[in-house]
Amino acid sequence: MRFDSVEFWAFFAVVLLLHRVLPARRLLLVLASYAFYASWNPPFVLLLLFSSMLDFAIGHRLGALPAMDAGARTQRRALLGLSLLGNLGVLFYFKYVGFVLDNLVAVGALAADSAAGLRVETVLPLGISFYTFQTLSYTIDVYRGDTKPVRSVGDFLLFVSFFPQLIAGPILRAQEFVPQIEHDPVPDRRGVLEGVELCLVGLFKKVVIADGFANVVDMVFANPEHFSGWALLVGSFCFNCQIYCDFSGYSTMARGLARLLGYEIPRNFDFPLLATNPLEYRRGWHVTMGNWFRDYLYRPLGGDRGGEWKTARNSMITWMAFGLWHGASWTFVLWGALNGLLLVVYRLLKLRGLLLPKGRLSTAVGLLLMPTFLSLSTIAFRAPSIAAAFTAYRRIATWADGPLAISPLWLLALTVLYGIHWLNRRYQTEGALARVGWPARAAFITFMVLGLAVGAGSGAPFYYFQF
Amino acid sequence: MDLHPAPRADARQGNRALLVCALVGLVVFVGSDALASRSDWLWEVVGRGASGSENAAVMLEARAHSLAQEPPLAALVMGSSVADADFTERALAASLQVPPARVAKLWMPAMSDVELAMLAPLVRRLRPERVIVPASPFVMLGGLRWDRTRAYAPEVAWRLFTPRELFTDRVEHLSRAFASTHVIVRHRRELRRVLLGDHRDITALPPQGERPRVGEQIHALERARQGDFRCDTVHVRALEIFAQDVRATGAELIIASAPMAGRSLAGSAASSERLDACLESLSLAGARLRLGRDRPAFEHDDFRDLIHLDRAAAERFTRWVLEPAPNAGRPPHAL
16 A cells, blocks of 8 residues: 555545544554555565564563663673564565675675575565664664663554554654654644645655656666766756655655644655755755664764764765665665765865855855765666666766757756755745645645646655665 | 643544545545536647547547537447447448438447446447447457556446455556546546647656557457357456446447458357357347347458458448347347
8 A cells, every 4th residue: 555546545544534533543553554564465464563572572671671780781782682683684584685695696605506596585575674773773772771661562563563654764763752652642733734734745746746757767767878968967866856755755744644643753854955065965864764874873883983084984884884774786885885975075075174164155056066966876876787877977977979868848847846845945834734724725735636636647656665 | 742632622623624624625626527527628638638549548538528519429339449440430320311420439449348338437428329339259358457448437347346356456446446536637647748748758657558459359369269258257247237337328239249350260150159149148238239140241351350341341231230120029138
């Protein structure tokens, strides 16, 4: 059940109705979440249950052990190791085994025949990268004493499986979400209006804008050798916008659905298309996952506490791991490395005072350079192979000619999108539906309904579902 | 973040706001459909945006819209390219002694009987005096392929498919049912193509599944074996439902066994007899059957290819179909 399908909205309407009528709202949401997950592939529900129960039990046990006791400390470490092993082991098995075997064969460490014998063809369970990291963060937080163990197994199951964000985030932290579950909320008027607004805006971003851009992006990246360097550059901008609207559209809908159920989940995007430097981008793109890597990888590695070289190393490791999190392919590692490198260079320039002083000029230069860099880096993200990515880079760098061109109207579409993005940030339009009167609300709903009716595109799957 | 649950009064206000939003959305959705489907401009734009066989359903619907503005038809021929090739408007008009404007053909390349049944609501709108459908052994061939099904009507689907089939293909049914409720949703590709330019440049034309081709039916017939022709296919069920729906409009339905060239199994006497037997066994709500065994002979030279008659043969076939029934005066089949 995809968020852009009629099936999902029929399902959600029933859940919403029952949520308002039945007293056992939390139980309803657990059942609805598991039914939602089962609609993709029923056996994988067991995997979700396993991951949840493992971390619930470990969290419970960790809470019972005194943190300061030396004997208990060993036990606590063992429990944390068990959680890491169990969760990352499952993730590794489903997502990375084939990749590792292929690379072992490529470097000659394994004969091709033996690798084929070891390989088990599996379907990647949907959302596994998201919920695995979510449950892991809970165990680590309990281990660190940052959060208390959840007492109710039902509440914990809901924390891990809450269907608006189960498949592609935003990644929740137990300390933010479990207290909300315990309060068993029902939204007020403001919450409902915010929820309606977020759902419509998210759906519009996905099915009108992202799917619209997918049309040209698919065409360009299917045959990069036939397009000119200019067309590939525009295509990479289009892909940058496509992936942003696709993923942020999903996240926005997730927040809207949660609001309609009375819950508040964090923003996953903070205007990343308008980032003027790599730090702003890092803070604006896939925020909850970026924070996860910051809190559970970058900082444990030492963060920025060990001097320039160590900070650079930690940034590179974190970004490359972030890239690899997306998928078992070197193209994702390359994308992570490019972003990490940009961040390292930016920090070095900043430390040496070689950046333009803050002001309009630096903002203008940043607004020109960052989107260009981000769009170019997404070529690595989108290309089917490293070789294909380099073909595209070479054609852009040499400003190659090609028999196929892209309509200039796509440039207009990009300009309009960036303009709207800027206006949204400038006037902080989110939540406006709750602040205006009914005539303006009706106008907004009319625009959205007609826009969706005319503009809905190809029905391409959500890009981040593959991760 | 306020972690306290909303007081009951606040929750009631929230529910009221949700209800109003849903109502506004519903009014916009229903109202825009009502306005758009009556708009000649929309149909003109949709017609311009549609081209080629891949948009045959759109063109068919646009043609039906323009026919609906005219006086009721004396005869409406519906079906695949066989319906187009095997019937001529001139012979139809002459046989019925009406002006040519009072006869029409609504056809799509490789139209299946499931698609035919899904188009039954159009018959309700057009209110013709009679509907003529050529029957061929295709009705007894194979199952349903959603990527080849270009028409959908929820009220027909509800009767045509079993609950199990509806549940198994629920994604397909729900999305098609939704699209069928709103004319703009259904024709947004054509609208965008006209309003925004060529689809390769600007519109969000979805990746098209493989579309039915005219030659495809011929290949299917050439490959078919005797055991492939069955009288329990979804298309046979669809033909029964179509007959019921046409009957409900008060129109006469004529189902005529279309000739096939004898070079294939489908064109053999055995297949023709099997089709006759199948049609006679169905509950066709009083439809008049023109069976293969009563049909004049058609030679190889009468065909353009394996399944389509040439023009002269089509005139003869059309006249035969509209001749008074040989069993006139007897009770209709399977009432």
